[in-house]
Structures are given as C-alpha cells and as structure tokens.
Amino acid sequence: GAGVSQSPRYKVAKRGQDVALRCDPISGHVSLFWYQQALGQGPEFLTYFQNEAQLDKSGLPSDRFFAERPEGSVSTLKIQRTQQEDSAVYLCASSSDRGYTQYFGPGTRLTVL
Amino acid sequence: TQLLEQSPQFLSIQEGENLTVYCNSSSVFSSLQWYRQEPGEGPVLLVTVVTGGEVKKLKRLTFQFGDARKDSSLHITAAQPGDTGLYLCAGSSNQFYFGTGTSLTVIP
Structure with a gap:
C-alpha cells in the first residue's frame, strides 16, 4: 500500500502486560514519529527517528516505553507493564522532509483494563 | 506539554455558516500546519504555512500565519457537513508540537 500502516488497529491488554505496536512507514521515508493521542485531544509527541537513529525520545512518558527502528524502516513501540493511564490511540507518522510534511497511519487504539 | 492552544475547543454550527478557529502560542515556529482528523483515522495534512503573514486558500478554507x-x-466559509472533524494545528521548531484541537460539527 502507499500509505502508513499500523497494526494492530485495536489492542486490549490487562494491566501489567507488555504490548508491541507496529508501524510500517511509506517506503523511502527517512523520518518516523510516534505520538500518543487522548480522546478529543491533539497528539502528543513521543519519539522521532531519522533512519535507524532515534534522535529524540524526550516525549516518552516513562522508562516503560521503548521504541526501535532497527533497519530504518518498520518501527515498533513497546510498552512494558502497561498501566490504565497508557490507554490511548498511538499514532505513527512518516516524512521524507524531516517532518514538515507528515503522513499519518490510522493509529492503534490501546485499552488497558 | 502542548505549546499551541486552540480555540474554541468545541464548535457546533449550522450548514452554510462561517467560522474561524484560532491557534496561539508564545513560541515562534519555523512553520505551522493544519490537519483534519476524522474518528478512527490519523490526521490528514491540509496546509503548511512558513512565512509570517502568509495567507493560503484551499477552496472554502483560508489559512493565515501570524x-x-x-x-x-x-x-x-459556508461550512458543510463534510467539514465535520477534529482540526489540529501543529508547529515545527526543534520539535513538532500539536495544538489542543478544535472539534467541529456542522449540522445539516
């Protein structure tokens, strides 16, 4: 497909479980962003990759959150020991121009029970 | 922390009315973008403005950068039910910041 894809689209986890969210960016896009979005609010920046290098992870809310992009393409956001406050939509975006034009995936809605 | 404040937060209007959404910050941005997001989907870019004072038009939508x-x-102008959605501004400086969002509902 031509766009950004994310999987799974929906994830329900029990508190304390680990989850992994996948992002497939647009082919050739060097920049990749992860955001967390609460219902009705604007997305909040989590982390940014340029190719395989994680250049900014200042938005990750705790050390339970970890992101990787080992080959500069697909990225995984991992959340360890999930808590109820982690419930949100997690958006991935890719860009060919360092972020001035970002293309978003549909998001993964995470619900922690 | 969201540096960009949008107003109003919610807006419900009748089809055919005009409306304005504001995006304000105390920070200077090298560029600013507007996105529209529908339920269950990611934000879709509408426009990017990069020059102070710049005005861009996209059909019935007019964007201005301070x-x-x-x-x-x-x-x-002349809002239509298809304009319903969450409108987000976003600014680029050394990082990328989204606004707090404006939820627009256009009633037929």
Whole structure:
C-alpha cells in the first residue's frame, strides 16, 4: 500500500502486560514519529527517528516505553507493564522532509483494563 | 506539554455558516500546519504555512500565519457537513508540537 500502516488497529491488554505496536512507514521515508493521542485531544509527541537513529525520545512518558527502528524502516513501540493511564490511540507518522510534511497511519487504539 | 492552544475547543454550527478557529502560542515556529482528523483515522495534512503573514486558500478554507509566526487561524466559509472533524494545528521548531484541537460539527 502507499500509505502508513499500523497494526494492530485495536489492542486490549490487562494491566501489567507488555504490548508491541507496529508501524510500517511509506517506503523511502527517512523520518518516523510516534505520538500518543487522548480522546478529543491533539497528539502528543513521543519519539522521532531519522533512519535507524532515534534522535529524540524526550516525549516518552516513562522508562516503560521503548521504541526501535532497527533497519530504518518498520518501527515498533513497546510498552512494558502497561498501566490504565497508557490507554490511548498511538499514532505513527512518516516524512521524507524531516517532518514538515507528515503522513499519518490510522493509529492503534490501546485499552488497558 | 502542548505549546499551541486552540480555540474554541468545541464548535457546533449550522450548514452554510462561517467560522474561524484560532491557534496561539508564545513560541515562534519555523512553520505551522493544519490537519483534519476524522474518528478512527490519523490526521490528514491540509496546509503548511512558513512565512509570517502568509495567507493560503484551499477552496472554502483560508489559512493565515501570524506576522510573528506565533499564531495562525483557519477560516471556513459556508461550512458543510463534510467539514465535520477534529482540526489540529501543529508547529515545527526543534520539535513538532500539536495544538489542543478544535472539534467541529456542522449540522445539516
């Protein structure tokens, strides 16, 4: 497909479980962003990759959150020991121009029970 | 922390009315973008403005970037039900910040 894809689209986890969210960016896009979005609010920046290098992870809310992009393409956001406050939509975006034009995936809605 | 404040937060209007959404910050941005997001989908880019004072038009939508590059506005003329959605501004500096969002509902 031509766009950004994310999987799974929906994830329900029990508190304390680990989850992994996948992002497939647009082919050739060097920049990749992860955001967390609460219902009705604007997305909040989590982390940014340029190719395989994680250049900014200042938005990750705790050390339970970890992101990787080992080959500069697909990225995984991992959340360890999930808590109820982690419930949100997690958006991935890719860009060919360092972020001035970002293309978003549909998001993964995470619900922690 | 979201540096960009949008107003109003919620807006419900009748089809055919005009509206303006504001995006304000105390920070200067090298560029500012507007996105529209529908439920269950990611934000879709509408426009990017990069020059202070710049005005861009996209059919019935008019976007303006403030002279000091700290604020922006989105004006919709003759709103239609298809305009319903969450409108987000976003600014680029050394990081990328989204606004707090404006939820627009256009009633037929």
